[in-house]
Amino acid sequence: MKSVVLNLALVMGLALAAQPMQAQQSKGKEKAKKEKLEKQAKEKTADEELKEKGANTGKGNAYGKNKGELKGKEFGQQRSAEMRAMQEQKQRELDNSIEEGEAKVKEADEKIKRSKEKLERARQEGSISEEDYKKGKEHLEMAEEEMVKVREQLKRAGEERKRAMEEMEAYREKSERRAHEREELEEEQGEK
Structure with a gap:
């Protein structure tokens, strides 16, 4: 009987000790919930403020936001002209890039040619060893291979531009x- 009473007292003591821990844990959960709700409320108020100001929260380019005095057809024509000018500028930049690339390739080809001649002269004069000659020749062959790749890239870029x-x-x-x-349809409808 004493053991039952002792066990009962032990269980009661543990239960009483666990109550504050559970209360603390539930307070932590309640606090986290409260913070989450406050955060959501702040986000909602920020969204409402944007909607009140007329700001569109949707995704898009918003090209028509700053039309100014233009409406409908005039705005579309202005936008079209702007896009055409932008495309033409990109084409000019691409043309310049291709021209610069071709000039660099030509310069590199000349440099490789001069290096080959210099290497051959040095070999004939005997101023370099056969091993150095082979290394130099391999290096120049690798450079020529790179130039072939660059020429192909320039050719593809030119074809893509065309x-x-x-x-x-x-x-x-x-x-x-x-x-x-x-315009013809509008004229016909105007005549009727």
């Missing part, structure tokens, strides 16, 4: 044709 220009021109012609057809 293809892009053709596509852009075809698109421009198609757009002009559609605009002309629209």
Whole structure:
């Protein structure tokens, strides 16, 4: 009977000791929940403020946000002109890049040619060993291989630029044709 009472007292003591720990843990959980709710409330108020100001929280380019005085067709035409100018500038930059690359390749080819001649002269004069000659020749062959790769890259870039220009021109012609057809349709409807 004493053992039962002792066990009961022990269980009661443990239960009483565990209550403050559980209370602390639940307080921590309640605090975390409260902080989470406060954070969500702040986010909601920030979103509401943006909506009240008229800011669009959706994703997009927002090209039409700052139209100024322009509306509809005029804005579209201005935007189209801006994009055309931007494309033309990119094409000019690409052209310059290709031209610079070709000039560098030409310069490198000349440098390789001079180095080959110098290496051959040094070999004939006997001023370098056969081993140094072979190393130099391997080095020049690797440089020539790199130049072949660079030429191929430049060729592909030129072809890509040409293809892009053709596509852009075809698109421009198609757009002009559609605009002309629209104008004719509007004239016909105005006459009726």
